[in-house]
Amino acid sequence: MIRSVIRGSGSALPARCVSNAELAERVDTTDEWIVERTGIRQRYLAGEGETTASLATDAARAALDDAGFDADSIGLIILATSTPDNTFPASATKVQAALGTPGGIAFDVQAVCSGFLYALTTADAMLRTGMAKRALVIGAETFSRILDWEDRTTCVLFGDGAGALVLEAEEFRDEAGAPGIIASALHADGAQHDLLYVDGGPSTTQTVGHLRMKGREVFRHAVVNLAQVLREVLDGAGLTAEEIDWVVPHQANARILDATARKLGLPPEKVIVTVDQHANTSAASVPLAFDHGVRSGKIARGDLVMFEAMGGGFTWGASLARY
Ligand code: COA
Numbered sequence: 003m004i005r006s007v008i009r010g011s012g013s014a015l016p017a018r019c020v021s022n023a024e025l026a027e028r029v030d031t032t033d034e035w036i037v038e039r040t041g042i043r044q045r046y047l048a049g050e051g052e053t054t055a056s057l058a059t060d061a062a063r064a065a066l067d068d069a070g071f072d073a074d075s076i077g078l079i080i081l082a083t084s085t086p087d088n089t090f091p092a093s094a095t096k097v098q099a100a101l102g103t104p105g106g107i108a109f110d111v112q113a114v115c116s117g118f119l120y121a122l123t124t125a126d127a128m129l130r131t132g133m134a135k136r137a138l139v140i141g142a143e144t145f146s147r148i149l150d151w152e153d154r155t156t157c158v159l160f161g162d163g164a165g166a167l168v169l170e171a172e173e174f175r176d177e178a179g180a181p182g183i184i185a186s187a188l189h190a191d192g193a194q195h196d197l198l199y200v201d202g203g204p205s206t207t208q209t210v211g212h213l214r215m216k217g218r219e220v221f222r223h224a225v226v227n228l229a230q231v232l233r234e235v236l237d238g239a240g241l242t243a244e245e246i247d248w249v250v251p252h253q254a255n256a257r258i259l260d261a262t263a264r265k266l267g268l269p270p271e272k273v274i275v276t277v278d279q280h281a282n283t284s285a286a287s288v289p290l291a292f293d294h295g296v297r298s299g300k301i302a303r304g305d306l307v308m309f310e311a312m313g314g315g316f317t318w319g320a321s322l323a324r325y
Contacts, residue, residue, distance in 0.1 A: 004171045007169065007183075008182075010067070011165070013165040014060035022043060029151065039255075041256025041277050042256075043279065044279060046162055046280065047161065048144045048146055048147070061289070065167060076101070076136050077134030078107045079140070082142075085145055107133065111124060113313060113317040114313035114314035115254065115282070117284070118289055120317065121285075123186040140289070141287070143163065145160040150212040153212075155215070163280055165288065179304055187319060189231060198220050199314055229265040234320070247301075247307065248308070252282075253282060
């Protein structure tokens, strides 16, 4: 039996950091409101020359460096994004070209904020069926380019960035603490389209469009769906919430993180929180938070880590791995 083992991680942020106070100079909002309702204190916004593919490439290089792998040993690149450089081709192919590794598999996955969970689970399935030996799974976004900067209810919530994991297929050792992805679950409910969507696209308006969200209703669904999928993955793995060392959640809102942890009976100290520094970076937030957790010395080899996310569609999912 094959398992997908996390060999390395990396992340990248745009050069420009924008505090709540700076944002309040051009949007009708305050630092107090944003911090109290969301936990966000700052976000990074892409500038000229910084794109989803360029951030993804930087994160991928850092992850390869962490794993100690050459780029040309990677047979599969999956990039989760809803803000690709172009409508087509997939931004994953731009990353592949920038890494100088033509010939393998490269494609994008689009599941908005749960995109990284969809990409991770797809890569895991492909590695376990032998389609590749090593994979780069990346989440990268430039949401600043689809925000309506006149809409204070959404534009204060998001930021840009990228995170990446390197996975390697390894023969499973049936022993306590063996590394790898243990169990995953994904879901979607397309009936909730209108609660979180972009009001444009190539086949409807022929424009890129702007993000629209009914925040309060998204919040309510997020807590219920995430608690359900976390239990489903734990049951699938035959493990209990107490055995989890770290939860690496999608970073949308500090209150969602708190409420989800409480529902599972997990202490807040076990939750990696980066929403204060990065805001909501959509598909990038989970690998960014994981890399932050590893590099800050919190997440260690052997730890049991739960990844989880929920986003537009709705889509949601979770994945449990021994690091
Ligand atoms: N600055 C100041 N005031 C703001 C504001 C801002 N940036 N945005 C909204 N407000 C105001 C509203 O106009 C409203 O004023 P009113 O009562 O006079 O009408 C008030 O704040 C409350 O708005 P509401 O939308 O009910 O606030 P909320 O407590 O639900 O918080 C969110 C809003 C968006 C922070 C919250 O709903 C949320 O986080 N939802 C989930 C969003 C999410 O995670 N999405 C991504 C999922 S992938």
